[in-house]
Amino acid sequence: MTKTLLPTTVVGSYPQPDWLVDRAILVGNNVVPRVRLKAIWRVAEDALEQAQDDATLIAIRDMERAGIDIITDGEMRRESYSNRFALALDGVDVDNPAIVVGRAGKPTPVPRITGPIRRRHAVEVRDVEFLRANTDRQIKITLPGPFTLSMQAHDEYYGDPEAVAMAYAEAVAEEARDLKAAGADIIQFDEPWLQARPEQAMQFGVKALNRALEGVPGPTVVHLCFGYAAMVADKPSGYSFLSQLADSTAEQISIEAAQPKLDLGILADLSNKTIMLGVLDLGSAEVESPQTVAARIRAGLRHVAAERLVIAPDCGMKYLPRARAFGKLSAMAAGAAIVRQELAGDCRGKG
Template identity: 65%
Template sequence: MTTKLLPTTVVGSYPQPDWLVDRQLLSKGVARVRLDLWRVGEPWLEQAQDDATLLAIRDMERAGIDIITDGEVRRESYSNRFATSLEGIASSKPGEVTSKAGLATAVPRVIGAVRRTHAVETRDMEFLRRNTGRMAKITLPGPFTMSRQAVNEYYKDDDEMVMDFAAAVNAEARDLEKAGADVIQLDEPWLRQDPPAAKRIAVKALDRALDGLTAATVVHLCFGYAAVVKGEKPVGYSFLGELDACKADQISIEAAQPKLDLGVLKELSSKKIMLGVIDLADPNAETAEIVADRIRAALKFLTPDRLVPAPDCGMKYLPRELAFAKLKALADGAAMVRSELG
């Protein structure tokens, strides 16, 4: 990791251009199975995705972000590209899960042993590494979250399924590290949805997924995209302090929109904290001063070397101009506080 104090980063995604994806279809929810959101067909799709990825990289660099991603431009969602590439997963005839709010979502079916048989994101990481000199991060869906976004029709023991997802993530992560990843992040928003199961298996699964890696590692938690989860968000996490025991170097949490009580940071005394200081529900860009105030509030509970300022969540649902403005405020606000620290 960079030795710079308060290094800024993104959670993962950046807005995809309107010429690349059908944003009306994208807005209907977070895809668990393949939806074919692309406006560009074969054989030009890969080239179009490369061009859009370069736009995302350059925007993050121009905004002044220290640790950047490829914007997850090649993905319909944060999870479906990797999850539906695994052996044992069937998505052509999807299953269905119902949320606590009663909303039904099409999801893959697990019909055999979950295995990773080929690289999924390695080319993405190689492309990012070739096109930036900055620290580079790539993200993967976490094993617990993938297991909750599928219908199990094969395993007698759900925990065995979670551990097979973890082994698949680890195989991919090892190749991403070889491809030049400085930071590897696992997205685990579903840890808070089922605390009893999370307490039983999540840390074990995360440790299996992160086993043997030398790159910096992050586990990201959030309450869902602001564009998808409407209304008030919880003001606290039902599964957080337990993650202090996992192998990850950093824990990433959403804090700006839900106005999280930052006292919870005391529960993660051994970790660096990637803290959400950009509210993605706010239709206006923060000022640098607002970001600086949020960073200063976190520094009441953390030493500066343990804080990594970031947006609350991925930015793919925002207009690109707004996303850029928010990232510029993030970089400028962090610079303000950095200068105060000497």
Template identity: 40%
Template sequence: MTRAGSSTVTLLPTAIVGSLPKPSWLAEPETLWSPWKLQGDALIEGKQDALRIAVQEQGRRGIDIVSDGEQSRQHFVTTFIEHLTGVDFDQRETIRIRDRYDASVPTVVGAVSREKSVFVEDARFLRQQTDQPIKWALPGPMTMIDTLSDRHYRSREKLAWEFATILNQEARELEAAGVDIIQFDEPAFNVFFDEVQDWGVAALERAAEGLRAETVVHICYGYGIKANTDWKATLGSEWRQYEKTFPLLQRSSIDIVSLESHHSHVPLELIELIRGKKVMLGAIDVASDEIETPEEVADTLRNALQFVDADKLVPSTNCGMAPLSREVALGKLSALSAGAEILRTEIATART
């Protein structure tokens, strides 16, 4: 992985997928959608302080591709949507999200549009904090529509295409702000397979259209919360959902595919279906408080090398870590980087 203008390439560059726990003075710990504890200018300052801490901790723990840890947003989807016109957050309905759990969500009441950038100022601030490559995550079009009640378009596909255009506007501005890698989060790709084939991948490519920055699609089995762990328990001894989407993504314009692996029941051979793409492999379990050993991480990565070349492997976390304690999350980051270093040493030794 390189920074623009840099010739340095790190083998097995480490990254986190999305969120890190927020400081307790900013939001309630280990809680999704936690309300802010600050207001006004103090909240702006608090978010920047938290982002700065997240960058420093990633540096201390040996993470190569730095992100914001989603310190300035309450949720990976709704924080983006709440900045758009056409969505009423006061008019709420309870819907089934990803065919898994019920949630009260805002309603699309008119044409959706983006009047100004959402995350660009935060991304500029992140860029100022580090010389490392930086990655920014955005919700994918299909996951956005699955987190809303639609009373205007009354078509999941039409709304997804509108969001894809909006996301592309935001992504282009993030790239101009110095973001090296733009990630689109699409957990809905693990559920709505017919839609993924019919228009989901095409809408994702529209969101990434024209970008020079590397692009990632992240498809996981969700945060380590009860609704997700209960769902996983119904999936049997093998989780083969990726088998439906990987062949489509292998033919797509997306550069990197991010998937869940460690402590999952995903057969590693499914990675062969995206041969030629970079693979951001989840080597850290976000549904457990147990901190992996570096050797466990190295084992996960080593096994994956049967199906992906080392120069295309990006060790990562399975998903975001907002529901974990800060102590556990930071310990897992250290394990991730230490495990990657074990494998780097092995590869270097084998090549000499």
């Protein structure tokens, strides 16, 4: 893990270039795809991997230029944060999807579970290898968490929601171990549905998460959010499921705090965790000033020691214009630098 105080990172995604995806379809769909959405790709199938590699290099260089300490591949190869992994598993029928009411209350096509959930091959290992070969910074890769995967599918095989989540946990654990072996410094599990379905999350959410974390070495993160700002404009001011993650074996918990103006007093319940604090409001077209970011970091420091704080946007930046995303990341890095200097001055003053 980086030794930088208040290290900066991204939640995962970065805007895909307009020459790679049709953003009108991506944004106009207004539903995060759970099955394939091939129509968004503007590049022919036989050239798509190379184009995605080129887009990944753009994301890497943008994050480096913005001054981000822990970077990702920007999730350039994904139609959504979850479907790249979810649709690569055995036991799911993606050609004949079921229709369920999604998190935003809209009818959403989802895979049908028709047999045992199993991972047949590594899904994101090449993503990690490509990222590792093209930066000397700390790198993070993201995976959909097992609880969220279980909520984004229609079960016609197990007949038990917990059994579905545990089956996904086995597949996620296998993938995460391979991603660590391929060079990932940090693994992040995206689990927004812990917040969206708190009753079921209380029953088996942490159990499934801990199973997915078994045997995964090094820093691990769980990300919770209220949904992409492009999809959810009116966000609640508090989490329905958060303190329970104190019992998870993940080292870090990632939360969004800027847009919902979260009461950070809740972080007292996670005193055994490092907090990845969202300090960029992705629902606002305004690019925050470094001073605004610094103020949000200082608010976090009133509840979390600097050694346990990682600085991040609220959520993934997939739906933002690239210029806005880059501006916000640059401001975040500059804001973190301001607070680091303040903390260094305090230490010298006490010395």
